[in-house]
Amino acid sequence: MKYSINTIVSEIRRKEDKLSLETEHLLEEAYQMIQYLKDLLHSNRELVINEGFANSMDEIDFFRNIKPYILGKLIYYNKVFRIETICPVRRGKMYHKFFLGQLQDLKQEFKEHICGSYFYRYYRSGRSDRDEEYFIRGKINYRDGLNSYVFEIDDQFSTYYDSKAARIVANELLYTYLVSKISPDDTPASLFHDADSIKDIFWTDSKNALIELIYALHAAGVISHGKIGIRKITLVFQILFRVQLGDIHHAFHRMKERSGAKTSFLDSLKFSLEQYMEKGV
Incomplete structure (x- = not known):
């Protein structure tokens, strides 16, 4: 066989x-x-x-x-x-x-x-x-x-x-x-080839918004052809933005219980992009 x-x-x-x-x-x-x-x-x-x-x-x-x-x-x-x-x-x-x-x-x-x-x-x-x-x-x-x-x-x-x-x-x-x-602050910088070049990059929306984005990217299979798991993707984002997301699975389950729009952050991204395109920038 x-x-x-x-x-x-x-x-x-x-x-x-x-x-x-x-x-x-x-x-x-x-x-x-x-x-x-x-x-x-x-x-x-x-x-x-x-x-x-x-x-x-x-x-x-x-x-x-x-x-x-x-x-x-x-x-x-x-x-x-x-x-x-x-x-x-x-x-x-x-x-x-x-x-x-x-x-x-x-x-x-x-x-x-x-x-x-x-x-x-x-x-x-x-x-x-x-x-x-x-x-x-x-x-x-x-x-x-x-x-x-x-x-x-x-x-x-x-x-x-x-x-x-x-x-x-x-x-x-x-x-x-x-x-x-x-804590991402104690994460080895060697996980990135040039840590100094990303030290001024940080996440300015809510943690739930970032978790929503991570799950969307994972579900779409657009990172490494969908061949890496949700935790590794999460780790990369935590290191990149120096933010601790905690129990992402629990947060995701809470999102599924939302009343109304369950993908509020993704919906806002779509709206923002449409507005950006209309401005002809």
Whole structure:
């Protein structure tokens, strides 16, 4: 059977988008995504065991790209669920300090267990010369001095290194999540190539107006061909305008309960543009 990373990514993102609209809190969304991804991982395991692969290239693609994406997302949502269940009350110094600590822990884990490894450099550089060693089942080289959990892996559905790739995926997702929880004033400027050039740009309308705009752009799929999630788009706007939007899903649900026009800001943009065009500017 031929597996497609694009199909898997699209399927997961559709589920994320659906849940982001249906659930009011990230905690509930994370829980439901955990259940969904567990089932998806299990169904893929059944397919791999029962149908196998047409050739080694398909096997490499699955264990280098597809399984790490699913497992990485599962690790990410499980961590988010754990964090959200213990985080302090919204906002305030305690809240801020908590997420700074979580971010510091993530950076330390990355430094100790990921970035210094040969595999990380191999994987991130896009090399493929050792793919048959890393992403074909049954080719584990114990002379490399592997971690002890290698003896616990499912050799029918693991290559040892696919789990390492999943950790890289999860780490990057968690970094984005934690940064979005911290005040934009403390967001690393490195997320923009030239932070000084945007320091005089700020949002002057209400936060709800910006959230309305973000959801409209996401729904229209006009940013990165619709291939990135609502949280990443939100993070970019928070950094660009140095504004903390808080729980955007809850705000969006409140918008849906508005009486009268539910897209008041977008309606005002349309009116403003029409007026601008009539002036012939």
